[in-house]
Amino acid sequence: MRRARNPSSESSDSARDVRLAHQPAAICAGTETSAAEAEADALRRCGSRGETNCRVMITYQDQCAVIVEPHINGKPFSTGIVKFVSTGSIAKASELGKSDCQQENSATPEAHCVVVHAACSYPVFREY
Numbered sequence: 001m002r003r004a005r006n007p008s009s010e011s012s013d014s015a016r017d018v019r020l021a022h023q024p025a026a027i028c029a030g031t032e033t034s035a036a037e038a039e040a041d042a043l044r045r046c047g048s049r050g051e052t053n054c055r056v057m058i059t060y061q062d063q064c065a066v067i068v069e070p071h072i073n074g075k076p077f078s079t080g081i082v083k084f085v086s087t088g089s090i091a092k093a094s095e096l097g098k099s100d101c102q103q104e105n106s107a108t109p110e111a112h113c114v115v116v117h118a119a120c121s122y123p124v125f126r127e128y
Contacts, residue, residue, distance in 0.1 A: 043056065060121055063087060063121060064086065064119065067082060067097075068097035068114065070111035071111065071112050072111055073110075081101065081104040084097075094118065
């Protein structure tokens with residue numbers, strides 16, 4: 001299970017790499033064949049929506065990832081702590097993300113954590 005990863009330490013040879021750029025109004029996933037291409041694509045698409053504060057928040061390769069946000073009365077809790085989790089399945093990442101989110105936001109008992117983005121990256125077979 002990976003909760004976050006340093007993008008500068010990543011490389012991708014034969015598998016797709018995914019980077020998520022997150023800004024409250026924009027969640028973008030790049031699905032390219034190299035880590036650098038995926039990160040650039042995610043940031044470009046996030047910025048194309050007018051956002052100026054886009055950052056890569058999680059990277060994953062050959063895994064599934066979720067973004068879990070705390071909500072109050074069905075709306076995002078603006079000062080809550082958002083969790084980014086990747087692991088082998090959406091179900092497991094969701095379970096871990098919701099649990100972590102509830103724990104991190106326990107000072108606000110009315111906050112209910114919701115999966116707002118879920119996706120998987122699968123290996124790409126290359127014949128040599």
